[in-house]
Amino acid sequence: MPVFKTFFRIINAARTPLIIYLLIFLGVTYMTSQFYTSPEDTGFTDSKIRIAVINRDGENNIAKGLTEYLSKTSTIVDMPDDTEKLQDALFFRKVEYIAIIPKGFSDSFNKSENSRIETVVVPNSTSAIYLDLIVNRYLQTLRLVGDYSNFTAEKQAELVSKNLAVKTDIVMKSRVESNNSEGYTYYFNFFPYVMLALATLGISTIMMVFNQPDLKRRNLCSPIKQRSMNIQIGLGSIIYSLFCWAVIVLFGIIIYGESLVLSESLPILALNSLVFTTVCTAIGFLVGILIKSHNVQAAVSNVLSMGMSFLCGVFVPQSLLGSGVLRVASFLPAYWFVKANNIISEIGFDKGRNDVLTAVLIQLGFAIAIFSVALFVSKQKRTANQ
Secondary structure: OHHHHHHHHHHHHOHHHHHHHHHHHHHHHHHHHHHOOOHHHOOOOOOOOEEEEEEOOOOOHHHHHHHHHHHHHOEEOOOOOOHHHHHHHHHOOOOOEEEEEOOOHHHHHHOOOOOOOEEEEOOOOHHHHHHHHHHHHHHHHHHHHHHOOOOOHHHHHHHHHHHHOOOOOOOOOOOOOOOOOOHHHHHHHOHHHHHHHHHHHHHHHHHHHHOOHHHHHHHHOOOOOHHHHHHHHHHHHHHHHHHHHHHHHHHHHHHHOHHHHOOOHHHHHHHHHHHHHHHHHHHHHHHHHHOOOHHHHHHHHHHHHHHHHHHHOOOOOHHHOOHHHHHHHOOOHHHHHHHHHHHHHHOHHHHOHHHHHHHHHHHHHHHHHHHHHHHHHHHHHHHHHO
């Protein structure tokens, strides 16, 4: 099989740019895996704001009760009643909120007179708004208890403390039910970038060599039939593409280890990437038939791999892309590849079986269509040269 052997000799001669693309991809995906954080590690955490409370109202029940309530909802930092030191503490963010209870505040509050707590806050901070809500909540509840009861001030403060101590459990729920949302999903989402580059550069290089006019005429005069030559080129392209696919998948297994190997997602992720590999092979054939210059080859390879990656959700998640961009991307095979990966990651293959299989079949449709166009163009060129 001389054509088959020549195929890999040409690949070996053009190995440098192919290896560079592969190493860039493996390096980027490895760094992505190192910085990836599982969604299970994120959620709601109740945090306390550092505040200072300056009580100038002495041991009055309202002032004491408010201070105790703030100590439960925030972290109180002991600070002297010194304006300069308080300003320094706020400037250096030792505290974010200063509540000053003025002298006579409790008496004014009990008499329903206009009374308020002085505050010094970090400008335009959300913590200031949050603390204002807490203070107002305490005072409004206390006012409500005082208006509709005849309890003593001590009893009122006790009832307010018990009432505000009641808490509600908070449950954070994701917009989608995540099943297999792991770092390897992001790894496989980068697959179209490198596979498009490798297939376009590798296969188109072979096609450009064999389509050189002088070499093509010489081959037509050789004892090897054109059909046999095409079969050997096709076989070499398949083996080359399968080798690239296997290297990428195996590197993913090395990076993620048991989390990927023991995952139920591995077979369908591998199948999805294998189907997209056929699409890339078809694109490589078509590009090799259409172009004649290595400079054009590099430009086409970059435009296809990077352009499709940006539009279809490889570099930017599809959830962040606009509806118009997604509508355009749906006419590209990489969109359906990434969509299938996302469905597997978010709800699992069992629940999203129909959507995943639909995306895979659409990719196969793209591969068949592109192969058909490549064969038609090849036949037209061959007819024109005869």
